[in-house]
Amino acid sequence: MASSDTVLLVIDAQESFRARADDWAETANPAVLDNIALLVADARGRGERVVWITHSEPGSGGVFDPAQGFVRVIDELGPLDSEDAVTKTTINSFLSTDLDERLRSAGVRRVVICGIRTEQCCETTARAAADLGYEVDFVTDATTTSAIPASGPLAAVSGEDIMRRTESILAARGFATIIRTSDRTGIAAAR
Template sequence: MTQTALIVIDVQESFRVRPNWRAVNHPDIADRVGRLVQAARSRGDLVVWVLHTEPGTGNAFDPAIGHVRLIEGLEPREDEPVLRKTAHNAFTTTNLQQLLTQQGIREVVISGIRTEQCCETTARVAADLGYDVVFVSDATATTPLPHWTTPADATLEAILADPRTLSPEVIVERTEYVLAGRFATIRTVDEVAGLAVAS
């Protein structure tokens, strides 16, 4: 029985239809996650897919709008669970912990969107629940993070022009700093997939 599960968090079309997707650090996130999925399947690891939903909001995460689906190119197998959450982390509003317990999982590998939000939060909760956590930074994606005082309707151009905005590179670096040695081990796609870096 496998003891490792790859958790794919929110790699969904909801993000690609938002204006700030133009500034995402890894527009090829589906390809990066796809490599992890292929490696996990070849090792016999569990793959769990998670989608974020905000029913009744009318926004891109409202299932009724039609964007709450995996980004093109990603396809769960019939034996791979697809969970739908309404909280930032993948545990609180799903049966993920029960599922992992039933499968005898001891280690979780985290990938998905967004690095500092749902991915990081899931990693922290998983660590607190006693799992060994591997955080694959370059198989997560995020967009520039505006200052908390920035108006909600600010344009992407205004956000990018604001010197207080955190770039994706800074976000990833800060996320790695706070997770490493406390909540998770930081790894790359190449390390986890066991593939050599392309020359």
């Protein structure tokens, strides 16, 4: 285990999302996997822990049901056997797992967040981490989401607008420092 007080949380970068081909094709940030890979390589180079978090909905019959075979980290991201893996059943990565215990026992004070569904699991985990007393860096260009279609009186919202809104709320309310992949890695992020 690395001895740094910083950990990279890779949230829901899992095959479940690619199993929904139409949704994945419309992702707001097609470079998300390249940027996550840059962050992972950087964290490993710094001796920081990498925690791979996946979302599971046992018995649902959908793409998040482990029985379907998609609840696994996207293959090309290459998690190492020595790195922590956590499976959650809630949007908040802390609520249904022992993640907080693991991080505290390792002396972690700062979490760096990237992954899939900017406004859902990534944002919710950032807020929870801040509430638990962690310093939070939110790497928006290493997250992605999809548009929300119009429904009844509600207007459609683009994935890009959702990502910008998440940045604004997290920063303005003090939940996280918003950074880019290049801020951590010194390497220009993919676009």
